[in-house]
Amino acid sequence: MTEPQSTEQDPCDYDVVISGAGLAGCAAAILLARRGARVALLERRSDPAAYKRLCTHSLTANAYPVLDELGLVPALEEAGAVRNEARWYTRWGWIVPRAAPGGPGLPYAYNVRRSVLDPLIRSRAAATPGVELLPGHRVTALVREAGRTAGVRASTPRGEREIRARLVVGADGRESAVAAAAPVRGRSHENGRFGYLAHFRGLPLPGGLGQTWFLEPDMAYAFPNDDGVTVLAVLPDKKRLPAFRADLEGSFLAFVRALPDAPPVDSAERVSKITGTVDYPLRSRVAAAPGLALIGDAALTGDPLWGVGCGWALQSAHWLAEEAGPALAGRGGLDRSLARYARRHRRRLAGHQWLAADFARSRPFNPLERLMFSAAARDEALARHMHLFASRLIGPLRFLSPAAVARASRVNLRHRAAARAGRGTKGAA
Numbered sequence: 067m068t069e070p071q072s073t074e075q076d077p078c079d080y081d082v083v084i085s086g087a088g089l090a091g092c093a094a095a096i097l098l099a100r101r102g103a104r105v106a107l108l109e110r111r112s113d114p115a116a117y118k119r120l121c122t123h124s125l126t127a128n129a130y131p132v133l134d135e136l137g138l139v140p141a142l143e144e145a146g147a148v149r150n151e152a153r154w155y156t157r158w159g160w161i162v163p164r165a166a167p168g169g170p171g172l173p174y175a176y177n178v179r180r181s182v183l184d185p186l187i188r189s190r191a192a193a194t195p196g197v198e199l200l201p202g203h204r205v206t207a208l209v210r211e212a213g214r215t216a217g218v219r220a221s222t223p224r225g226e227r228e229i230r231a232r233l234v235v236g237a238d239g240r241e242s243a244v245a246a247a248a249p250v251r252g253r254s255h256e257n258g259r260f261g262y263l264a265h266f267r268g269l270p271l272p273g274g275l276g277q278t279w280f281l282e283p284d285m286a287y288a289f290p291n292d293d294g295v296t297v298l299a300v301l302p303d304k305k306r307l308p309a310f311r312a313d314l315e316g317s318f319l320a321f322v323r324a325l326p327d328a329p330p331v332d333s334a335e336r337v338s339k340i341t342g343t344v345d346y347p348l349r350s351r352v353a354a355a356p357g358l359a360l361i362g363d364a365a366l367t368g369d370p371l372w373g374v375g376c377g378w379a380l381q382s383a384h385w386l387a388e389e390a391g392p393a394l395a396g397r398g399g400l401d402r403s404l405a406r407y408a409r410r411h412r413r414r415l416a417g418h419q420w421l422a423a424d425f426a427r428s429r430p431f432n433p434l435e436r437l438m439f440s441a442a443a444r445d446e447a448l449a450r451h452m453h454l455f456a457s458r459l460i461g462p463l464r465f466l467s468p469a470a471v472a473r474a475s476r477v478n479l480r481h482r483a484a485a486r487a488g489r490g491t492k493g494a495a
């Protein structure tokens with residue numbers, strides 16, 4: 067296939083048109099413009115301070131290098147974003163990852179409210195030379211020509227508009243209009259849990275650490291954020307939904323109070339509505355086609371309980387810029403670079419999504435999870451290993467590598483032997 071090149075008579079309005087000025091869209095706009103592309107960044111909302119409300123905004127450590135490259139780290143620190151250390155409750159006790167003695171600190175990114183993060187990244191995108199932010203522009207359809215995507219149609223404050231570009235990027239979230247119209251295959255997995263969240267002040271957490279409760283199958287988490295706000299989220303099994311909804315506030319508070327080592331929710335002040343989602347299927351799509359790429363939730367919507375979507379929104383924008391940036395600057399074929407991006411996206415995220423889709427069936431831990439989580443509650447090296455996986459700095463294959471599984475087995479055998487010896491000593495006394 068002959069790919070269009072940028073020329074004097076280029077019929078394209080821009081090199082790239084991006085649908086959605088959320089995390090993925092803004093990151094892609096900045097990174098592609100820095101590589102020389104002329105970018106139109108379309109956002110359906112008009113308010114520059116608009117932000118995503120349904121999110122607990124804990125950014126996993128895999129996001130840090132992208133935040134750094136975008137130049138956002140100093141502004142986030144300044145805004146009071148909290149470096150996110152966490153501990154996880156399991157029936158075997160708390161897993162508390164700590165840096166190895168004399169070793170490097172644990173990798174981190176930030177807990178920061180979307181009311182801070184979204185306007186910050188959007189203003190940086192708008193200020194980037196080469197990016198034109200077009201608020202109030204809702205993408206409604208794709209322009210298709212000769213088997214490839216050649217632009218978008220958008221409804222704007224001045225009526226319908228067609229915008230042509232060499233590359234169309236769908237960064238418009240889980241209900242992506244671009245993905246819905248794109249000629250790409252996708253898969254959906256049912257989510258067996260529902261979720262509600264709320265913001266509180268005056269809700270200290272032990273050691274200032276984020277907390278996640280694995281209650282098999284229910285889940286909960288609490289994250290300290292900027293400006294002294296703590297986010298509490300509960301993700302129970304869908305079987306509990308009718309009773310839960312009958313008294314939302316009462317059920318939410320009762321759920322939190324019943325958590326092991328429960329945070330002191332009754333002495334805290336709730337400063338937001340209790341908001342949530344009762345049906346949130348996981349979705350994945352092939353991330354590119356000729357003239358088109360999907361990033362962020364438009365390409366892959368994960369299970370909110372793992373708190374991974376923001377990190378992957380930023381990372382996928384970065385992968386796209388690395389793959390397609392040179393081709394947009396005239397070095398190499400654009401569609402070949404998009405195929406490389408789609409392969410990279412799949413290689414990096416498909417395994418994570420496969421595990422998440424299985425866990426989203428709202429089941430107790432399977433035998434392998436029981437082995438890894440119980441051993442991590444007993445062994446510092448495995449707790450660190452789990453931190454790397456939860457931070458999405460290693461994939462499922464490394465998380466469940468033969469060496470890690472063998473170590474977990476040894477830890478548990480030693481634990482059982484020590485418990486037996488303890489019982490024997492007591493019996494003899």
Ligand SMILES: Cc1cc2nc3c(=O)[nH]c(=O)nc-3n(C[C@H](O)[C@H](O)[C@H](O)COP(=O)(O)OP(=O)(O)OC[C@H]3O[C@@H](n4cnc5c(N)ncnc54)[C@H](O)[C@@H]3O)c2cc1C
Nearest residue numbers: 086088089090110122123124205238239362363373375376
């Ligand atoms: C309950 C819950 C909790 C979560 N907690 C976490 C967490 O703790 N950590 C984490 O990393 N992730 C979390 N996530 C996931 C995270 O919110 C998403 O993965 C992330 O926001 C995806 O970013 P995005 O840029 O792809 O999409 P979005 O943030 O959804 O941005 C999409 C943008 O596109 C715009 N748009 C939509 N349609 C159009 C259109 N047709 N034309 C133009 N613009 C359009 C929207 O207005 C928006 O600005 C959570 C999700 C949920 C539901």
